[in-house]
Amino acid sequence: MKSGYKKILLIGVLLWQVLLLAGCDHDLSKEPEKKVVEQVPQPFRNQDSRGRYDTIGKLGTYSISIPAGVIDGWARYMGDPGDFADPKIKARYQRPPKTYDLPIESFGFLYRITDGDVYTSFRKTEEDYRHDNETLIPYGKPFPWASVSVYGQYDAATPLNFNFTVQDDFRVSKEISNIDYIQQEQPLYGLTVYRANNGIDPETGEPWKSDTLTKDRMIKKDQAGNIKTYIKCEFTQHKNFCSHMFYNDNWHIQVWISYNRSYLPHWQEMENNIIKILDSWRVNREGKLLGKQIGKA
Incomplete structure (x- = not known):
């Protein structure tokens, strides 16, 4: 009886050792490959007097650097999920690294019709905008600010x-x-x-x-x-x-502007000034400004 018990115990110990060795002896060649994360060098980005970084990308034809505090909301890049996209899609989406070649789909800003300036937070125009809201709108006086939305056009088959x-x-x-x-x-x-x-x-x-x-x-x-x-x-x-x-045509963009009709006589001046503003934000592919930025704080 004791001999049989010892034999069973010995077999159990040997079996346990075999299983232990099998668990340790795994085939490294069957392991899933680990993804190599490529480090993309961050491009140079311009900053304002408060240290805020510009928004960068390519708008239609040209690379631009939009001064911090100018954009009303945020810039949308080509491929970004829409505002009403499935939250799961938004969570999975990974935007490519921001560069001066990343196509911008759209962004908006506020333009002052009377002098061609733009609204920028932490600049005097922020104070001016609030003042005009308080002193003009309640009394039905013409509001000198226009809402501007700019859309890059990238489909060569779509006529401008x-x-x-x-x-x-x-x-x-x-x-x-x-x-x-x-x-x-x-x-x-x-x-x-x-x-x-x-x-x-x-x-x-x-x-x-x-x-x-x-x-x-x-x-x-x-x-x-x-x-x-x-x-x-x-x-x-x-x-x-x-x-x-x-x-x-030069920029390959479509621009939308909304304003009080009393400023309709200035429609052509508005178009010219908005292009002048965009021109002031142009940079080369390394981020070097080609002129003085309008709206920089």
């Missing part, structure tokens, strides 16, 4: 004009609302003007009381006949606003 957009808007107005947009004889500030049914509500025979579907529409064509500027303006509101879009 509003030819289709304008035609389609007119078509929809006719088919859905039975409104004909009629070109006016006299241009306005160099713009060709179209008014809904010549500005008359056909049901009443009087001027429109509402401009929800009947905003004035204005265009400007280039020498080739392509529509490069498209503006829609309210005309029945307590405060009438304009939604202004234009393309710039």
